Amino acid sequence: MSVLELSLFIALVLLGQIAIVAIIIFYRHWRTYLKLKANVKSFGDGLLDEPTMQQVKPGSWQGLRELRVVRKIYENPCKSICSFYLAPVDGPPLPDFLPGQFLTFQFDAKDPATGEHKNVTRCYSLSDRSNTGYYRVSIKRELAPSTPPNLPPGQISNYFHDKVSEGDILYARAPGGNFFLEASNAPIVLIAGGVGITPMLSMLNTVLQEESLREIWLFYGVRNSSEHVMKSHLEALARKHRNFRLCTCYSRPLPSDVIGVDYWQQGRINIGLLRLTLSFRPYHFYICGPTALLESLVPAIDKWGVPRQFVHYEAFGPASIRLPSEKPKSAAPQGSTAKNIFVTFSKSKKTIAWEGDEANILEFAEKSGIMIDSGCRSGSCGTCQVKIEEGEVDYMQPPDIDPEPGHCLLCISRPKCNLTLMA
Ligand SMILES: Cc1cc2nc3c(=O)[nH]c(=O)nc-3n(C[C@H](O)[C@H](O)[C@H](O)COP(=O)(O)OP(=O)(O)OC[C@H]3O[C@@H](n4cnc5c(N)ncnc54)[C@H](O)[C@@H]3O)c2cc1C
Numbered sequence: 001m002s003v004l005e006l007s008l009f010i011a012l013v014l015l016g017q018i019a020i021v022a023i024i025i026f027y028r029h030w031r032t033y034l035k036l037k038a039n040v041k042s043f044g045d046g047l048l049d050e051p052t053m054q055q056v057k058p059g060s061w062q063g064l065r066e067l068r069v070v071r072k073i074y075e076n077p078c079k080s081i082c083s084f085y086l087a088p089v090d091g092p093p094l095p096d097f098l099p100g101q102f103l104t105f106q107f108d109a110k111d112p113a114t115g116e117h118k119n120v121t122r123c124y125s126l127s128d129r130s131n132t133g134y135y136r137v138s139i140k141r142e143l144a145p146s147t148p149p150n151l152p153p154g155q156i157s158n159y160f161h162d163k164v165s166e167g168d169i170l171y172a173r174a175p176g177g178n179f180f181l182e183a184s185n186a187p188i189v190l191i192a193g194g195v196g197i198t199p200m201l202s203m204l205n206t207v208l209q210e211e212s213l214r215e216i217w218l219f220y221g222v223r224n225s226s227e228h229v230m231k232s233h234l235e236a237l238a239r240k241h242r243n244f245r246l247c248t249c250y251s252r253p254l255p256s257d258v259i260g261v262d263y264w265q266q267g268r269i270n271i272g273l274l275r276l277t278l279s280f281r282p283y284h285f286y287i288c289g290p291t292a293l294l295e296s297l298v299p300a301i302d303k304w305g306v307p308r309q310f311v312h313y314e315a316f317g318p319a320s321i322r323l324p325s326e327k328p329k330s331a332a333p334q335g336s337t338a339k340n341i342f343v344t345f346s347k348s349k350k351t352i353a354w355e356g357d358e359a360n361i362l363e364f365a366e367k368s369g370i371m372i373d374s375g376c377r378s379g380s381c382g383t384c385q386v387k388i389e390e391g392e393v394d395y396m397q398p399p400d401i402d403p404e405p406g407h408c409l410l411c412i413s414r415p416k417c418n419l420t421l422m423a
Contacts, residue, residue, distance in 0.1 A: 060095060064106055064171040067135065072166050075138055078226040081195060082161055083127065083138040089169060096130040097175035099206040100199040100286070100314070103137060104173040104381040107159070112152050121383040122156045123376045125198040125288075125314075126175060129205040135175075138229070140195040176380035176400045179288070179314035181206065186284045186310075187215035191269060191297065193289025194222060197229050199314065203286060204234075208241050217245045217278070221269045221289065224254045225262050247277065269293070271300035287313040315377070344420040345370050346389060354415050360396065362410040365423065372410060372423055379412035386410055391419035 001009070071085035086103075088094055102125040109120040124137035141161045142154025164170070181188070181203040188207075190200040197220055207216050222228050228248070238246035250263040257263060265273065285301055287294060294315050301311055341354040343361065348370045358364040362384050365372050375383035380400040385407045393413035403409050410421075 060174040061091075062174075064173060065091070066169050067172055069164060069166050069168045069170065070134065072164070075229045076227050076231075080227060081138050081140050081229050083136055084160065084164065084170075086135045086137070086170065086172075087133070093133070094135055095174065097126055097135075098180035099126075099129060099202040100180035101126055101175040101177040101202075102199070102376065102380075103135060103175055104375060104383075105156075106171050106173070107156060109155060109159070112155065120156060121373070121375045121381055123177075123381050125177075125202065127198040127201045129202055129209055138195075138198050138201070173381065173401075177314075177376060178378050178380070178397070178400075179286075179312060181286065182284065182312075184284075185212070185214050187217075187281050189217045189219065189274070189278065189283045189285045191219045191274075191285065191287040191289070191293075192221065193269070193293040194227075195229075196287075196289030196293070196314075196316065197222075199288050200286065201230065204237065204244070208237055208244060213243050215243050215281070217247065217283075219247045219249065219269045219274070221249045221251065221293065223252045224250050225257050226254060228262075231262075249273070269297070271297065271304060274301070275304065283310065285311045285313075287311070288316070291315060291317060341415050342418050343415055344390075344418075345423045346420055347423055354419075356414075360411055361393070361408075361413055361415065361419075361421070365410065370423065374411055377411045379409050382409065384410040387422040389420040389422055392416040393419065 066089040067086040068089050069084050070087045071083075073083050073085075075081045075083050086094075102123045104121055104123050107120045107122075108117055110116070111118055124139055126135055127138040128134075128136040139157050139160045142157045144151045144153040179199065188203075190203060192200040200218060200220075204216065204218060207214050218234070220234070225231065228250075234246055234248075238244055247265065248263045249265045249267055249269050250257060251266075251268050253259070253263065253266060259266060267273075283306070285306060287297060287301075294313055298311060298313055302308065341356075342351050343354050343364065344351040345365065345368075350368065350370060352364070352368050354364065358367060362372060362374055362377070372386065373383050375381035377384075378400075379395075379397060382401050382403070385403050387407050392415075393408045394416045395409075396412050396414065399409050399412060401409075408421075410423075
């Protein structure tokens with residue numbers, strides 16, 4: 001064999017080896033790609049299938065039920081959040097609920113402005129899983145805002161912290177609400193800001209108690225270890241369950257807080273952090289927290305390309321979330337035209353043109369300076385029920401409770417024609 005032939009032979013062998021390695025690498029990548037594609041597809045298809053996790057049917061009772069406080073316990077070192085364990089006073093055991101749902105409490109309270117007694121309603125998320133023999137709510141003490149001065153602190157949360165004791169009886173409507181963990185095996189990302197951790201605790205405790213292998217992440221944003229709710233419980237869950245990843249972010253860590261030990265990252269939860277941390281999976285997002293968190297994160301997750309039906313959120317107060325490609329709210333609600341519709345609030349003696357910009361009549365009234373009592377803002381608690389004197393409304397979703405005849409729930413309705421409301 002000549003030198004040329006030998007060189008050619010060696011070159012061919014080398015080329016052959018390179019080709020074999022390239023084919024193996026390509027094959028591996030192709031298999032990974034096909035797996036991911038199948039994963040997304042089967043997950044998407046699964047949306048229409050029967051749920052894989054057993055879906056509990058939320059139980060119910062009519063009107064208010066007596067519940068006894070059987071345990072009261074603070075959940076963080078600074079004692080800003082307190083849990084109340086509730087048991088039935090009589091009647092059947094407490095019905096199941098869906099993780100993420102809330103209780104609506106009613107109190108006979110003094111109006112701080114007028115001194116008159118009136119019924120006051122507040123919603124509190126159930127913060128543990130169903131089927132424990134008790135209900136648990138975890139309530140943050142709402143302090144008075146620093147500006148303007150001399151405003152009173154939150155009425156009912158402070159009442160809970162200061163006046164409600166073990167043995168006391170409270171009055172609550174059955175669990176309700178449309179923000180709950182959907183039954184499936186889809187991987188989930190829970191995002192909680194501050195007291196928004198409460199529905200997430202219920203979701204987390206439910207999934208992990210079932211010993212399912214469902215992938216679950218919790219991004220929990222809180223100031224520091226002093227406000228950190230149920231720190232040891234969350235850390236114990238993360239140690240025990242390999243499918244659960246706990247990512248706690250402290251925005252203002254204390255000098256004694258140690259990164260990597262007490263918390264995972266410094267700062268607030270934002271889209272950059274989520275994109276860096278989460279891999280390419282068809283996650284379902286559940287978000288609950290302050291208005292600012294929702295208003296920044298929900299549109300950013302949408303922009304990231306997460307399908308809308310995979311993003312679920314709840315605000316504990318007013319929050320207006322506009323998604324970039326959403327149809328302008330000025331589009332008329334079904335069955336009505338936004339043009340030439342006027343809403344009259346007879347008690348406030350105001351008539352205002354409905355331009356269709358607000359999500360519902362409650363937001364419309366608030367923007368017009370007419371304050372109306374509200375609770376859940378999702379058609380479940382009945383607080384914003386108002387009498388219709390003239391006209392009709394369209395519901396954007398079926399109410400969870402039936403309004404009294406001739407009344408409507410403002411938080412989920414829009415005017416169908418000229419409307420006069422007793423408000
Ligand atoms: C579905 C849902 C679930 C919820 N789950 C939870 C939960 O799990 N845990 C929880 O802690 N909360 C939860 N909330 C919030 C809760 O319902 C109450 O809104 C919260 O406890 C505050 O009620 P409050 O009566 O203490 O305060 P409010 O008396 O309603 O006052 C609210 C704030 O306004 C301030 N304020 C008072 N007067 C004025 C004024 N004139 N002008 C301006 N500001 C004023 C107060 O100081 C206070 O900071 C939930 C809400 C919803 C809708």
